[in-house]
Amino acid sequence: MIPVLQTISLGIFVFFVIYCLATLTLLVMSIREISWYSRGQGPDRGSRGELARRPSVSLITPAHNEQELIVQSAKAFLASDYQPLEVLVVDDGSQDETFARLEEAFDLVPLPLRGRTVLRTAPITGVYISRTEPRLRVVQKDNGGKSDAINAGVSVTRGELVVVVDSDSLLEPQAITRAVRHFEIHPDQCMAVGGGIRVANGAEIVGGQVVAPHVSMKGIGATQVLEYLRGFFATRIAWSEMNGLLLVSGAFGMFHRDMLVALGGFSKDTLGEDMEMTMRIHHVLRPQMKDARVEFAPDAVCWTEAPSTMGGLRNQRVRWHTGLLDTLRMHWGMTCRPRFGAAGVFAMPYLVLFEATEPLIEVAGFVIVILLVILHAADWTYVLAFFLIAAVTGEVLSATALLIEEIGFRRYRALDLLRLTAWGLVESLWFRPALAYWRMKATVLTLTGRRPGWGKIQRGATLEKPAQAVAPLTR
Amino acid sequence: MAGALVPLVIVGPLRFTLWILAGAVAVIVVLIAIGVSRHIESVRADRVRARVRDELGPVFARFRETDDSTHLAQALRPAMLRMNAARRPVAAMMAIDLMNEASSPAETQALRAALEEAGVVELGERGTRRFSPWRRALACDALGKIGASRSVPVLLERLEDRRPEVRMAAVRALGDIGSAEAVPALGDAFLERRVAPTDVINDALRRIGGTAGIVFERGLATTDVAVRVSSCFGLAAVAVQRPGCVWRLAEVLALDSDTRVRAAAAAALGIVGGDEVPDSLLAAVNDPEVAVRRAAVRALGSFDDPSSGTTLEEHTEDDDRETAIRAAEALFALAGRPRSGAAARSRLEASSAWAIEYARTVAEVSA
Numbered sequence: 001m002i003p004v005l006q007t008i009s010l011g012i013f014v015f016f017v018i019y020c021l022a023t024l025t026l027l028v029m030s031i032r033e034i035s036w037y038s039r040g041q042g043p044d045r046g047s048r049g050e051l052a053r054r055p056s057v058s059l060i061t062p063a064h065n066e067q068e069l070i071v072q073s074a075k076a077f078l079a080s081d082y083q084p085l086e087v088l089v090v091d092d093g094s095q096d097e098t099f100a101r102l103e104e105a106f107d108l109v110p111l112p113l114r115g116r117t118v119l120r121t122a123p124i125t126g127v128y129i130s131r132t133e134p135r136l137r138v139v140q141k142d143n144g145g146k147s148d149a150i151n152a153g154v155s156v157t158r159g160e161l162v163v164v165v166d167s168d169s170l171l172e173p174q175a176i177t178r179a180v181r182h183f184e185i186h187p188d189q190c191m192a193v194g195g196g197i198r199v200a201n202g203a204e205i206v207g208g209q210v211v212a213p214h215v216s217m218k219g220i221g222a223t224q225v226l227e228y229l230r231g232f233f234a235t236r237i238a239w240s241e242m243n244g245l246l247l248v249s250g251a252f253g254m255f256h257r258d259m260l261v262a263l264g265g266f267s268k269d270t271l272g273e274d275m276e277m278t279m280r281i282h283h284v285l286r287p288q289m290k291d292a293r294v295e296f297a298p299d300a301v302c303w304t305e306a307p308s309t310m311g312g313l314r315n316q317r318v319r320w321h322t323g324l325l326d327t328l329r330m331h332w333g334m335t336c337r338p339r340f341g342a343a344g345v346f347a348m349p350y351l352v353l354f355e356a357t358e359p360l361i362e363v364a365g366f367v368i369v370i371l372l373v374i375l376h377a378a379d380w381t382y383v384l385a386f387f388l389i390a391a392v393t394g395e396v397l398s399a400t401a402l403l404i405e406e407i408g409f410r411r412y413r414a415l416d417l418l419r420l421t422a423w424g425l426v427e428s429l430w431f432r433p434a435l436a437y438w439r440m441k442a443t444v445l446t447l448t449g450r451r452p453g454w455g456k457i458q459r460g461a462t463l464e465k466p467a468q469a470v471a472p473l474t475r
Numbered sequence: 476m477a478g479a480l481v482p483l484v485i486v487g488p489l490r491f492t493l494w495i496l497a498g499a500v501a502v503i504v505v506l507i508a509i510g511v512s513r514h515i516e517s518v519r520a521d522r523v524r525a526r527v528r529d530e531l532g533p534v535f536a537r538f539r540e541t542d543d544s545t546h547l548a549q550a551l552r553p554a555m556l557r558m559n560a561a562r563r564p565v566a567a568m569m570a571i572d573l574m575n576e577a578s579s580p581a582e583t584q585a586l587r588a589a590l591e592e593a594g595v596v597e598l599g600e601r602g603t604r605r606f607s608p609w610r611r612a613l614a615c616d617a618l619g620k621i622g623a624s625r626s627v628p629v630l631l632e633r634l635e636d637r638r639p640e641v642r643m644a645a646v647r648a649l650g651d652i653g654s655a656e657a658v659p660a661l662g663d664a665f666l667e668r669r670v671a672p673t674d675v676i677n678d679a680l681r682r683i684g685g686t687a688g689i690v691f692e693r694g695l696a697t698t699d700v701a702v703r704v705s706s707c708f709g710l711a712a713v714a715v716q717r718p719g720c721v722w723r724l725a726e727v728l729a730l731d732s733d734t735r736v737r738a739a740a741a742a743a744l745g746i747v748g749g750d751e752v753p754d755s756l757l758a759a760v761n762d763p764e765v766a767v768r769r770a771a772v773r774a775l776g777s778f779d780d781p782s783s784g785t786t787l788e789e790h791t792e793d794d795d796r797e798t799a800i801r802a803a804e805a806l807f808a809l810a811g812r813p814r815s816g817a818a819a820r821s822r823l824e825a826s827s828a829w830a831i832e833y834a835r836t837v838a839e840v841s842a
Contacts, residue, residue, distance in 0.1 A: 017495070036609060036640060109840060112832045114796070134841040158797060185643075185672045188701045258766075385496075392499040399506040406510050414514060421507075 002377040005368050009378075012365040013386070019354050020393040027230075027400040029238035034408035037299055055183060056084045057176055058159030058257070062149030063089055063167040067096040071105040073167050076208030078133055082176040087136050089167070090153045093122070093143025102138050106130035111137070117155030119265040121148050127156055146250070147266035147273040154260050162257045164274075169251050170200060170208055170303040178300035179254045189291045191281050192255045193300070194240075194248035196233055198411070199225045200303035210303045215416040220313065222423045223431045224306040229420075230401035233298065237404075240296035244342030246282070246351060248294060250274030252302030259285075270330070271451070272323020279331040282343040290341075298408065314438050321359070321442035322451055328356055359439035366433065391428040398424035520565075527565045530554060535573055538589075542582065551593035564602070564613075567595045571620045587622055596623045603629050603645075611636065612644040619648025627654045634660055634670050643671045650679025655686050662690035665705075666697060673705045681712040688717040695727055703731065704739040711743035725753035728771075738766040745774030750814070752780040760786055760802075765795045772798055776805030779812040784819050791828040803834035 059077050063070050070089065077087045091099045102108065108128035117124070122144030130136040141152050150164055161183060165171055179193045201224065202216030215222050232249070239245040248255070253274060260266075263280055266273040278294055285292040307313040328351065335352060337344040369386050372378035402417055402424075412420070445451060531554060538547040555566050570593070574586040590596065599621065602614025615633055618626045630652075633645035646664070649657040661680055664670035680687035691713065694706030707727065710720045721744065728740040741759050752775060759771035772790050775783040787809070790802035809819035823831060 109836060111836055112829045114829045117796075129837060129840050131840050134837070158800070185675060187674055188704075389495055389499075392496055392503070396499050396502050396506070399503050399510070403506050403510045403513075406513050410517065417510070 002372070002375055005372055005375075006377060009365065009368045009372065009386075012361055012368070013389070015361055016365070016390065016393070019358065020397065022350060022354065023230075023235065023397050024400065026235040026238040027397065027404065029241060030234045030404050031400075031407065033237050033241055034234075034298070034404050037408045054084075055160040055180060056086075056158070057082055057161045057163055057180060057254075058153075058157035059085060059087045059163040059165055059176070060150055060153035060157060061087070061089055061165050061167040062092050062146050062153065063094065063098055064092040064143065064146075064149070065094045065096045065098060066167050067094070067098045067101050069168055070098050071101050072208050073169075074102065074106070074136060076170055077165065078135060079173055079208070080171060080176045081173045082180060084159075085135060085176065086157065086159060088139060088153045088157050089136070090139045090141065090149040092141060092145070092149035092152075099138070099140055103128075106136055106138075107132050108138055113156065117152070118261045119151040119155045121152040121155060121265075124152055124156070145268060147268045150273075151265035154257060154265055157257065160257055161254055162260060163252070163254045164250060165302065166251045166304065168305060170205065170210055171252065172209070172301045172303075175252065175300040175302060176254075179252075179297045182295045182297055183254070183256075186293060186295075189289075189293045190295055191259050191285060191292050192248045192253060192278065192294045194236065194245065194278075194294070194296050195252035195254070195300040195302045196296075196298040197228060197249050197251050198233070198301055198303050199228050199306045201225070201306050201308060203303065205303075213303075213411050213416075215412060215419050216308075217419075218308065219423055219426075219430075220310065221306060221308060222419055223427050224313075226398055226401070226420045226424050226427070227431075228306075229405055230397055234401040234404045236296045237298055239342075239347055240294070242342035242346065243293050244345075244347035245294045245296055246278055246343060246347045247275045248278045251304050252300070253278075267330075270323055270326035271319050272327045275323060276327045276330060279327055279334065279343075282340055283331050283334050286340045286343065294343075310434070314434075317435060317438045318442040318445070321439040322446050324351070324355060325443060325446045328352060356443075359436040360443060362432070362436040363440050366436075387428065390432070391425060394428050394432070395421075395424050398427075523562050524565055527558070527562050527569060530558075531566055531569060535569075538573075538586075542585065545589075547586070548589035548592035551589060551595075555593055555595070563598060567598055567617060570595060571617055575620065583622075590621055591623065591625075596621060596626060599623065600626055600629045603633055608636075608638040608641050611638070611641045615641065615644035615648045619644075619651030622652050624652055624654050624656075627652060627656045631657060631660050634664060639671070643675055646671045646675055646679045650682040653683050655683060658683060658686050658690065662687070662693070665690055666694055666702060668699060668702060673701050677705045677709045681709055684713055684716055688713040688720070692717075692720075692723060695723065700733050700735055703727070703733070703736045707736065707739040707743040708746070711746040714747040721747055721749060721753065725755045728753070728759055729755035734764040734766055737762065737764070738770045741767055741770035741774050745770065745777045748777035748779075750779050752778040752783050757783065757786060760790055765798065768793070768795065768798050769801055772802040772805055774805075775802075776808035779809070779814045781815040781818050784809060784815060784822055788822050788826060788828075791826065791830040796830075799828070799830035800833055803828065803830040804837075806831065807834050807838055 059080070061073065061077065066073070074087060074089055089102060091102070108130055111127045111129050113127045122142040124139060124141045126140040128138040128140070137156070139152055139156050141149065154162055161180065163176060163179070175195055179195055182193045183190045198213065199221065200210055201218070201221035202214045203210045204212035204214060215225050236245060250273060255277070259281070263277070263284060267276045270276045281292070281294055307316050334340045334344045335348040365386070369378070369383055373380065373383055399421065402420060405411065406417065531551070534547060534550040534554060537543070551570065555563055558566055570586070570590055574583055574590065596618065599614045599618040602617070603611050605611055605614065611633065615630060618630060627649065630645045630648050633641055636642050636645065646661065649661060658680065661676055665673065665676040665680060670676065680690055688710065691706040691709035694702045694709065697703060707724060710717070710724060714720050724740045724744050724747070728737055728744065731737050731740065737759065741756060744753065744756055756771055756774055759767050760775065762768050762771065772787060775787055784806070787802045787806045791799050791806070793799040793802060806819050806823055809815045810823055
């Protein structure tokens with residue numbers, strides 16, 4: 001029994017080292033790419049005029065019971081410097097005053113809209129245009145969940161490109177322009193672009209814009225800033241370079257509208273609709289279009305309020321992990337398949353090994369180490385070494401991510417960077433174990449068929465004809 | 476055997492741990508050192524910028540007051556020669572920014588002459604051969620912003636740079652300069668889809684204009700769909716210089732087998748517009764591909780031709796909602812034109828199509 005446990009613990013140790021090396025490799029690849037941004041050489045450099053085609057963009061923001069923030073969010077989205085832009089707020093069957101507040105603030109007029117929509121959604125009860133801000137449209141529909149709301153928006157919208165933004169997110173005015181640049185440069189290859197998501201906790205916000213991105217004094221906020229910089233920001237630059245990016249975040253993602261329609265819209269069968277759509281792009285399009293690309297625009301920034309309580313963080317992470325497992329199940333066929341390029345050969349195995357199964361291995365590691373101590377097969381030095389390795393190698397990753405941030409973007413003050421470094425040293429003691437536990441819980445919930453949810457999801461009667469097949473992409 | 480392995484299994488990681496810990500701590504120290512040095516470097520760069528601003532501020536201020544480019548050149552050159560290698564590019568960029576803020580072409584020309592006389596162009600040309608790719612790219616950008624036509628051969632060399640970012644910067648710079656000398660090289664790159672993305676080269680050719688139109692006409696005859704699509708838009712952009720392009724685009728719309736190219740040709744015809752709708756554009760509104768229909772009905776609104784009114788009215792009831800709305804919008808566009816306006820207005824008044832009601836509401840709100 002003891003030799004088995006010891007061998008397993010060694011295996012877990014080796015797994016952890018491999019994880020750190022793989023992630024470090026991604027971070028080092030990112031440094032090379034990010035140095036271009038630091039010299040003002042990002043994709044939008046030298047954009048003095050327009051390219052031959054400037055695509056129209058529709059920003060879709062689904063809103064469900066968002067009466068407090070929705071007017072401010074809509075105004076912030078309309079402050080974008082990109083033209084031509086329309087902003088579409090989809091009121092997904094709110095029971096509060098979401099629609100009433102929009103109507104009052106923007107003087108809405110109903111638009112006659114008939115004909116079939118291209119995606120199957122819950123019934124759309126009205127489409128409105130604002131008298132005071134004609135670029136704003138509001139779609140009123142029965143509740144159907146986030147994916148359904150986005151699909152309704154896609155059906156009603158007219159832009160060539162669709163930007164999906166969470167209604168509680170803050171978009172920097174240049175964000176859309178910077179993301180569109182990727183489509184303008186590679187109009188035939190670029191299918192989707194993910195924006196850089198940053199944590200707004202602790203930041204100074206004026207008029208819907210982050211004016212001073214300070215790091216929260218609270219550990220939960222600061223550690224999430226670090227986590228986003230490391231896991232959701234720095235590594236994506238490398239995945240994007242390899243064309244293996246498997247997640248265009250639902251908080252801020254840009255897609256070809258025709259492609260979304262051709263792929264049947266966002267899936268309502270998963271909580272990870274953003275990741276599912278990104279994987280579907282690779283899964284369906286890559287075999288047909290070898291050069292189809294999903295890119296990451298780190299300088300197109302969207303600020304999001306991260307959970308500020310452990311309860312909120314738990315719910316979010318359980319939901320995310322459930323979504324990840326759903327998505328992996330749906331697109332399992334891509335794993336290790338060269339026809340899907342880096343997405344199949346590198347990104348999928350990374351996701352399976354280090355995201356999906358890592359929590360199980362991490363929790364097992366903790367349990368086995370404790371068991372070995374109880375069974376007197378290892379002493380406390382071993383335990384200490386185990387945790388020290390975890391903490392110090394974790395800090396290597398954090399320090400690299402912070403270096404990328406400092407080289408490429410310089411958003412934070414020196415004091416904030418020091419604070420992040422300090423929180424990085426102790427995150428292995430509380431944050432990582434908590435995450436591992438919640439993700440393991442999500443795995444158990446998924447395996448036993450008890451899934452968390454966004455809330456009440458109703459499917460309305462089908463009004464519209466769904467897309468039947470993947471149509472050729474046109475512009 | 477297993478018993479003998481146990482101590483190895485336990486002791487092995489422990490010994491290994493020390494090495495890993497030492498290595499990891501060393502890596503952290505190095506990373507922090509790099510971070511700190513980067514921070515110091517950027518603070519120093521800010522100081523350099525401030526010093527250069529202090530030094531050149533009065534020179535630029537005097538130029539703004541007097542428009543005296545001779546004095547600017549005379550003052551700029553010695554000031555820049557006094558600067559070290561770190562400050563000179565900063566000064567050059569400041570001067571280029573000043574040029575971008577120029578209020579008239581004459582002022583731009585005067586500043587350009589002053590910059591050339593002050594040696595900024597030589598500095599940029601030397602920069603295109605630097606080791607760091609970002610320095611090469613920045614130098615190309617700078618030459619483009621200055622509009623240094625004498626630097627075209629240097630920039631043409633950079634079209635073969637090993638880094639795509641530098642090649643793209645060189646293409647953009649050639650577009651900024653607008654010299655016809657660059658057309659053959661850019662044209663080849665465009666038609667063969669190399670050097671830089673198609674639309675970036677298209678943009679450069681479009682800004683050069685003139686003979687660049689020939690490249691787009693050749694592009695329409697290639698087998699590469701992306702080049703044909705891009706050529707349609709390129710040809711539309713230089714239509715003023717090449718009036719015959721409408722008929723070439725109409726021909727592509729009628730004959731090309733690819734939906735994307737036909738849709739691009741229809742959209743390009745819409746950009747060009749005119750008085751007489753080509754027959755192929757009228758026919759394209761009944762194309763089986765919805766993308767072509769959408770582009771075609773929108774394009775009809777750009778032609779002041781009464782013959783398209785009936786077709787547009789029919790398509791306000793199109794099965795595809797976007798086509799219906801675009802047809803209604805095109806009818807509203809016709810309503811404001813001299814030849815087809817009266818007929819279009821009467822059609823709009825008589826029609827009860829929902830798409831027309833939609834377009835009317837949007838037009839009223841937008842007004």
